[in-house]
Amino acid sequence: MSQGPDRAQARPPAQEDGAAKSAGPAEGLVRLIALERQARRCESRQELAFTMVNWTHRLIPYYQALFFRRGGGGNGASPVLEAVSAVATVDGNTPFALWARDFCRSILQRYPEVKLQQIDPGRLDKATVAGWQQWWPAQVLLCPLRGRNQALLGLLLLAREEPFLPQELSLLEVLSDAYGHALAAFQSEARRGLPALSTKKRRTVGLTVAATLLALLLLVRIPESVLAPAEIVPRDPLIVSSPVRGQIRDIDVQPYQMVRRGQLLFHLDDTEMVNQLALAQKNLQVVQAEYLRAEQKAFSDPLSKADLEVLRVQAEEKALIVDYTRQELERQKISAAQDGMALFSDRNDWIGRPVAIGEKVMTLADPTRAEIRIMMPVDDAIALEPGAAVRLFLRTDPLNPVAATISRTSFKAEEQPGGGLSFVLKATFDGPEQERRIGLQGTAKVYGGRVSLFYYIFRKPLSVIRREVGL
Numbered sequence: 001m002s003q004g005p006d007r008a009q010a011r012p013p014a015q016e017d018g019a020a021k022s023a024g025p026a027e028g029l030v031r032l033i034a035l036e037r038q039a040r041r042c043e044s045r046q047e048l049a050f051t052m053v054n055w056t057h058r059l060i061p062y063y064q065a066l067f068f069r070r071g072g073g074g075n076g077a078s079p080v081l082e083a084v085s086a087v088a089t090v091d092g093n094t095p096f097a098l099w100a101r102d103f104c105r106s107i108l109q110r111y112p113e114v115k116l117q118q119i120d121p122g123r124l125d126k127a128t129v130a131g132w133q134q135w136w137p138a139q140v141l142l143c144p145l146r147g148r149n150q151a152l153l154g155l156l157l158l159a160r161e162e163p164f165l166p167q168e169l170s171l172l173e174v175l176s177d178a179y180g181h182a183l184a185a186f187q188s189e190a191r192r193g194l195p196a197l198s199t200k201k202r203r204t205v206g207l208t209v210a211a212t213l214l215a216l217l218l219l220v221r222i223p224e225s226v227l228a229p230a231e232i233v234p235r236d237p238l239i240v241s242s243p244v245r246g247q248i249r250d251i252d253v254q255p256y257q258m259v260r261r262g263q264l265l266f267h268l269d270d271t272e273m274v275n276q277l278a279l280a281q282k283n284l285q286v287v288q289a290e291y292l293r294a295e296q297k298a299f300s301d302p303l304s305k306a307d308l309e310v311l312r313v314q315a316e317e318k319a320l321i322v323d324y325t326r327q328e329l330e331r332q333k334i335s336a337a338q339d340g341m342a343l344f345s346d347r348n349d350w351i352g353r354p355v356a357i358g359e360k361v362m363t364l365a366d367p368t369r370a371e372i373r374i375m376m377p378v379d380d381a382i383a384l385e386p387g388a389a390v391r392l393f394l395r396t397d398p399l400n401p402v403a404a405t406i407s408r409t410s411f412k413a414e415e416q417p418g419g420g421l422s423f424v425l426k427a428t429f430d431g432p433e434q435e436r437r438i439g440l441q442g443t444a445k446v447y448g449g450r451v452s453l454f455y456y457i458f459r460k461p462l463s464v465i466r467r468e469v470g471l
Helices: 025-040 045-058 095-110 126-135 166-184 199-218 271-297 302-330 453-469
Strands: 064-069 080-084 139-146 152-160 221-234 238-241 246-251 264-268 333-335 340-343 360-365 370-377 389-394 397-409 421-429 441-452
Touching: 025 045, 025 166, 045 064, 045 080, 045 152, 045 166, 064 095, 080 095, 095 126, 095 152, 139 166, 152 166, 199 453, 221 453, 264 360, 271 302, 370 389, 370 441, 397 441, 441 453
Parallel strands: none
Antiparallel strands: 064 080, 064 152, 139 152, 221 370, 221 441, 238 360, 246 264, 264 333, 340 360, 370 421, 389 397, 389 441, 397 421
16 A cells, blocks of 8 residues: 555556556446446455456546545444555554555535535645645546445545546446445345445444343243252062071072062071070970979878979970071071062171161062162252152163153151262153063252243353352
């Protein structure tokens, strides 16, 4: 771009080789049609601007051409310099660019009709004319570029020493209309016929619209939901515990084995009970022998009759001890009280392990009666009532969630084996009863009531802030 009074620096290449001299009527018409076709084939506004300031020289000779895009806000708005002939990139901060912008603004103020015409220096202020004399030749032609609805989209300024001839003005009037039509093709339909907004105003409007849409979006009500670990557990299982204190000698079934009522499950070490039974039986035999001897002696010695009642009572006592010991020996073998699946850990974890009275060893469960146990962490807890919907995503089949319904909830949090407090929820499967693999784990998505999207997103952050700040 020309930075000083040396005007030769801004001369376009077409002018240097002499190819842009005034053409005859026929040749001018051919060049006009070629320029119109080239303008309409431009794929971007930048390419069109380059064509207007550089290739218009094929039709009309000129010293320099400038293209201004129309700014918003009326005739007093600041135009935007987008292209200069023989310049690849426009720097808007150079002295010439700053003067050219003020020159174009002055033209819009002094020529409100904005039509194809030569600029008269007498209608401009002295400062503008002084700059004109420094930077440009004597003749400047104003070519307005309008869309199909006559909205002003830009300005094309042509400068040279010689006055513009009437036939040249006729050609430029047609070419300006073609340029305006091509320029309008790159404008948004919503902005056609409306004053263009400045970059700052467009940014403000865009931010306002985005903020409004975001606020409306945050008010949309959606179902509240939370994710929690879950496991398929038996419903109403039978707990099998140790009836006596002892040590497990052997487990007679395998984990997850189906057992029948009365089938032996496990038995305790009965060595001590066998010895106690043998001792009790020996004591009973001794007492019974003494009773028989005293009974025979009573026939000859009336005084020994008094010992018979004592020995009879002792024999009954020893017999009771034998019966009790035999029953305790039988209790060392634990059998199934009902049909079901035996649920416990590995057999090797129990063999040789001491157990207390009432300690749980295994569970008998009906595999066709299962439910979901959900451990909802305290920090993720939401308001839930029985009947809330649940979707279970099993780790073995995460693509096919299982539908369920909350059946009961705990009123207080419980400490979990892995640490932390959680509310325990129970959910029943929707649909008919069917066998489901007890012990499978996954993630349950529990649905609560409908809340706003703002509350759904910021529920946990607000909870943390309230807990830390104490509001």
